[in-house]
Amino acid sequence: MTPNFIPFALPDIGEEEINEVIDTLRSGWLTTGPKTRLFEQQFAEFIGVKHALAVNSGTAALHLGLEAVGIQAGDKVATTPYTFTATAEVIRYLGADPVFVDIDPRTFNIDVNQLANVLASTDRIKAIIPVHIAGQSCDMDGILKLAKEYDIKVIEDAAHALPTYYKEKLIGTLGDVTAYSFYATKPLATGEGGMLVTPHDDYAERFKIMRLHGINRDVFKRESTPQPSWYYEVVAPGFKYNMSDIMAALGIQQLHKVEQSLHRRATIAARYDASFSDLPLQRPYRDENSSHAWHLYIIQLNLAELTLNRDQFIEALKQRGIGASVHFIPLHIQPYWRDRYGFQPHDFPYALETYQRSLSLPIYPTLSEQDVSYIISTVQDICHEAAR
């Protein structure tokens, strides 16, 4: 029996989220206000970090993170080509250039040995953006050690890593700045949205100013100081990156579910792992230094043992009612990045090979046990039919 089409991703929106949004709509406060402040407080508490500042996307969070640590035109920022373009485009927003470093083919995260070589041989690298791919932490000891040695800042892209522990410490408590995305498919979803966390008062102050037009006092303080409420000062050409209370209402309720949602995803990952052991594919590698947030379940096909390539495998899943996706098309083969820096596909061989072999299977809390069983038996069937 083929069930109805199982999409690649679906948010988990229940009555709690719906009621919180209705409450916001009835409150008369639609833009940044009390719900945003509450969401920030609860998020900071959840991570265990001094400051959490909400913005309207993960991309905005990364941009403000780089801006606050002082990245300027002509600077360079080290990051991975195996990510979504947002990670690198924010470097260009500031007139700086990314320096790509290939991945560790087991974890798909930036390879710290190659990062060390790049730092030793490249001038003007002022920051590193590690990306915790799929929800598994980068080698943060290695990255933080290099950052200290070269006196450069670490802005973590934690779009997939809510929550992820690196050696007992929660991601968000390690780098100078950590950026989260609350895009519709992410572990915590507000449709669009993001969060910046930092232990540093000066960065937090800068985020507040730059997320709202360079205005030097945020909307809450303006209502409560003895100065007239209409008064404000513009101190920089800031951005329009503030979160609305409607998004924050979703965030407050989604945050309550974060652990439960991870538990469900981890259960699905364990079923996949147990069922795929004899197939011509590689299951996700488990790094002993990291927990896994299971934002993505990425399998790598052993192409020499199959008559189908990756694209055909995804098509076969689709024909049988299952949505799959690819994470990621490496940036160095995308036209903009390729042409601007003159990259060849094999400049980052591990990123390229991983891309050619990989696909991501559905993994989200609203998948039923039956859905998971159907996905497992379908992957097994396709592998057997396509065995060489």
Ligand SMILES: *Cc1c(COP(=O)(O)O)cnc(C)c1O
């Ligand atoms: C989703 C994502 C982003 C961007 O987040 P938005 O909220 O969509 O702006 C950045 N980096 C990675 C790795 C992502 O997956």
